[in-house]
Amino acid sequence: MLTTMMLVLALPALAFAQDAPSTADLSLAMDTMWVVIAAVLVLFMQAGFAMLEVGFSSMKNVGSVVAKILVNLAIAALLFWAVGFAITFGTGNAIFGTQGWFLAVPAGQVNDVYAGLSWTQVPLSAKFLFQVAFCAVSLAIVWGTMLERTKFAVYVVFAVVFAGLLYPLVGHWIWGGGWLTELGMQDFAGSTVVHLSGAMAALAGTLLLGPRLGKYDDEGRPVNIPGHNMPLAVLGVLILWVGWYGFNPGSTMAASTQVADIALTTTLAAAAGVLGAMSMSYMYRRNIDVGMGGNGAIAALVAITAPCAFVAPWASIVIGFLAGVIMYATLVFVDRIGVDDPLGAIAAHGMGGIWGTLSCGLFTTPALAAVGEPGLFYGGGFYQLGIQALGIVACGGFVFIASLAVFAALKATIGIRVKPDQELDGLDIHEHGVFGYPDLVATDYQNGNGHTRRAPEPVSDTAEGTA
Template sequence: MVKKFVLAFGLMSLLFPTLAFADDPTTPQLASAVNAVWVMLAAVLVIFMQAGFALLEAGSTRMKNAGHVAGKTILTFGICAIAFWAIGFGLAFGDGNSFFGETGFFVSGLEDQAKAAFSSLAAADVPISIKFLFQLAFAGVSLAIAWGGFAERAKLSVYFIFSILFTVVIYPIVAHWVWGGGWLAQLGMQDFAGSTVVHLQGATAALVATILLKPRIGKYNKDKTVNLIPGHNQVLSVLGVIILWIGWFGFNAGSTVSAMGDGFFGYVALTTNMAAAAGGVAALVISWIYFGKADIPSMLNGVLAALVAITAACAFVDTWAAIVIGAVSGILTFFTAQWFEKAGIDDPIFAFSVHGIAGIWGTLSTGLFATPELAEKVAIGGPGLFYGGGFHQLGIQALGVFGAFAFVIVLSFIILGIVKATVGLRVTEEEEIIGLDLSEHGSYGYPEQMKKANQSGVSV
């Protein structure tokens, strides 16, 4: 019997090598394998957030544009993946100077390249192929945010041009400043998973697009009063937000790039979740007070805004502070969305309010709430104002926000301004009225419903 057991265990050890050292949780090979699986899972969760953006944006826009809005998500992520592999990843994380990387282009996926080109990523014991996929997922999210400002009126050709240029000229530069060993990293800027790097960049590009494209037809009357253009399906929008909420655990907790040790990724997931809950509740209550009715889109935006804000702070603040950060985000997003709309800025999915304003607040919040213990644990920056750190960390955070915003807004205006003057940004009035599904793709996302609506003369 004993011989059979020994033989069976030996065979199992051959089939599953990790069993041979499973009794020693500190074995380097086991730790490396666990971390690799964790980061790969996190990358999949963040990439799956593209589904959330597709559903949210499609549900928040009109039926005649639903197929286009959902379909371009696949197109732009595909373009982003190729451009980031070729150039963006090297500019963001390759060894270079304080402003951009100069090595690691056309990622081979081989560890020899990683050791020679990506010293900023050396601390994580994860294969370079998985590190690339994880960072690609972040670049794809930033680009998806930018498209909110283009919704329902931009030419399909613009998505090709701006996807490439955003991925190789805009996003990786700020990513290098903060995460690739650049000048903001050297100052100790705290942006754990990208309130500024990912969300503020995408939102700023969306703001520029919104301004240059101008409002959708019918959004404003001659006296500048606002007409509501509701999305066609709140259920899709709700489902999109739920997917994004789940994906955010890969976004924030995955940024620990480790599942070993004391399980710090669980703490990051906890602060992320509590902030999101507080943001959704706060936004709904404020909308109820303001409108006299509890507004579902406002609640959804409150959840997303809180997730955006806690993205920078999730590893640096106590749980109670995460709830405060989330609640403030929901309230800020609600009122800034109202203000931008009344100011004549037609941002169909409130990209700048949700991702820009909340991204700024979240980045600044670490300068207020970062605890000495967590700042030391993460080994980035120092404590915030409320924990005896004075204005030092807050000043670094503000400098980072200003630098990133200024860089992205200038580059976006230059790029989109040139595109507008050459190939054009906006579809014709006739194409916008019939919808981008038909004018850009030749078919509707909801063919039967659109046929019935057209026959009855109903506006969709």
């Protein structure tokens, strides 16, 4: 079906060529169309993040969420075009790329300038569209822990640093020909590059930011602050799930039969992740937490992102189920130690990224080990597992420390958190001048504990008690 659609889209352009299209021309056209379609799917994940964050936020803050999504996508696109893509995939040294700024490449020298992506022959524009969508996803992850209390200016400044430097450096180390590439680290679609990087930056910001008002009682016990719309949150999860079919299968950057195999491992892992998280919810609380089920799917999708092309279907189920379990346990732990993570980004993207990256060193099969060595369970020994662990420590540690320094500088200068009265009132009205739900939020919206009251319903002339 997908192949037929790509052929239909590609053939009209080829039909105008003076000579009949060759098999190589058709193959390249199909590969290009697949990469563009996959890039659009990954880009649409921004809508998933928006709905997920809106659903888990209070009504008084939903406008700030969508504003943040828009501005961060814009900044990521421009910074990655200007410098990020060159640092990630440009030919350079073991630490960063040094060529290809602003996508300015002499004719016929694309593979020389961007050696990190010379393995795929699709046009440079298609390569960039796909990779910039990944950068935007990693940046979106950063803010999942910092909802409802962060100054908007912080989003803007940190986005420039993250999209222009931090994410590209990690990308170069693993994907662009850097030192972890040389060691054979396995991260097919970004459990470490995309998800762990975003989560470590999120953890750094959250530690400096502190928890939301009302999150902990006088004795330091966590208080549940529920999101205002669970259906929207689940819609966000489902959009992200669909977008992952661009994320993982699209990383082939070719319309090959491997696309279906990767889609299969992605699907099985996500399904198992839902069950793993829901099982933990029932054992821990004796109920089925819908939000945790959604986070279980996301954690599993994050975990399968690194090994999706390297493992058998049965292993993807194990990886996904354990990702859901690990996510739930992590979320409970960070909640108890005073780390306020409204979206569960540290648990889902951080621990999911760690587990997924390590799982390559356990489950990679000899037949599928296109990079590195087979996993421990397939007779590969501890070498690959060690490389995976090294990559986690190096990349996660670097992003955390660098992000902590950036957020600390922002805290010392412009500040990173809104004033308490602004947090209680909601960021929509103070940061953007409007409410996301103007008809549902009262003018007098403070009730003393950081929550928003519904506006009083209009009283009709026939209502009981009307004069």
